[in-house]
Amino acid sequence: GAVVSQHPSWVICKSGTSVKIECRSLDFQATTMFWYRQFPKQSLMLMATSNEGSKATYEQGVEKDKFLINHASLTLSTLTVTSAHPEDSSFYICSARALGPKKPQHFGDGTRLSIL
Amino acid sequence: DAKTTQPTSMDCAEGRAANLPCNHSTISGNEYVYWYRQIHSQGPQYIIHGLKNNETNEMASLIITEDRKSSTLILPHATLRDTAVYYCIALDQTGANNLFFGTGTRLTVIP
Numbered sequence: 194g195a196v197v198s199q200h201p202s203w204v205i206c207k208s209g210t211s212v213k214i215e216c217r218s219l220d221f222q223a224t225t226m227f228w229y230r231q232f233p234k235q236s237l238m239l240m241a242t243s244n245e246g247s248k249a250t251y252e253q254g255v256e257k258d259k260f261l262i263n264h265a266s267l268t269l270s271t272l273t274v275t276s277a278h279p280e281d282s283s284f285y286i287c288s289a290r291a292l293g294p295k296k297p298q299h300f301g302d303g304t305r306l307s308i309l
Numbered sequence: 310d311a312k313t314t315q316p317t318s319m320d321c322a323e324g325r326a327a328n329l330p331c332n333h334s335t336i337s338g339n340e341y342v343y344w345y346r347q348i349h350s351q352g353p354q355y356i357i358h359g360l361k362n363n364e365t366n367e368m369a370s371l372i373i374t375e376d377r378k379s380s381t382l383i384l385p386h387a388t389l390r391d392t393a394v395y396y397c398i399a400l401d402q403t404g405a406n407n408l409f410f411g412t413g414t415r416l417t418v419i420p
Contacts, residue, residue, distance in 0.1 A: 195355075197352075199352070227407065227408070229410075236396075236410040236411060236412055236413065237347075237353070237408075237410040238410075239407055239408070239409065242407060284350075286352045286353070287352075288352075288353075288408070294402065295341065295358075295402055297343060297355045297358055298355070298408055299355055300345075300352035300353045300354070300355075302351050302352045303350070303351065303352045305350075
């Protein structure tokens with residue numbers, strides 16, 4: 194149980210393109226989903242917290258107009274990197290937390306984004 | 310959330326127990342200790358969590374000292390597939406529930 198699916202697993206696109214990444218909780222409902230970014234040989238950095246039916250909360254330094262987050266249902270959150278540039282190339286990882294107290298977060302397998 | 314400190318790296322022989330320490334001396338009473346691991350180019354995998362009692366599941370055991378200032382994750386019989394970066398995180402369950410990842414311990418299981 195507690196499977197989080199992330200799609201696509203990798204994407205290569207031209208500079209200026211917008212890229213959408215999907216995060217789905219397959220066998221549980223998640224009121225809260227999280228988006229992280231990880232650069233090579235570094236740890237995960239939280240970008241934003243996504244709550245179903247409300248606006249995402251962004252961490253300091255993360256541009257909300259650059260990284261659009263939508264959490265339309267209890268099983269789906271999307272991250273759109275708008276007008277992507279090479280410096281946006283990174284490993285993007287989502288996680289979801291099941292309803293109920295003391296439930297751990299479960300992570301997707303990440304999306305490797307390469308902007309040419 | 311309390312800061313945790315872990316050794317940068319450790320080696321373990323295949324088949325032996327891997328004991329990964331974590332210090333969280335400033336942990337508060339309502340903060341749980343969570344362990345995750347990240348195998349190269351994958352998302353983090355949840356391992357185990359606990360508050361003050363020792364915990365065991367099919368993956369590992371978590372031993373928390375009585376004063377809760379440190380803990381040890383034990384992989385009883387390490388395999389090559391356990392090679393990963395292991396993260397110890399103290400998290401307040403009454404708060405925003407964000408996981409902040411430190412640098413973790415890179416465990417290398419040696420044949």
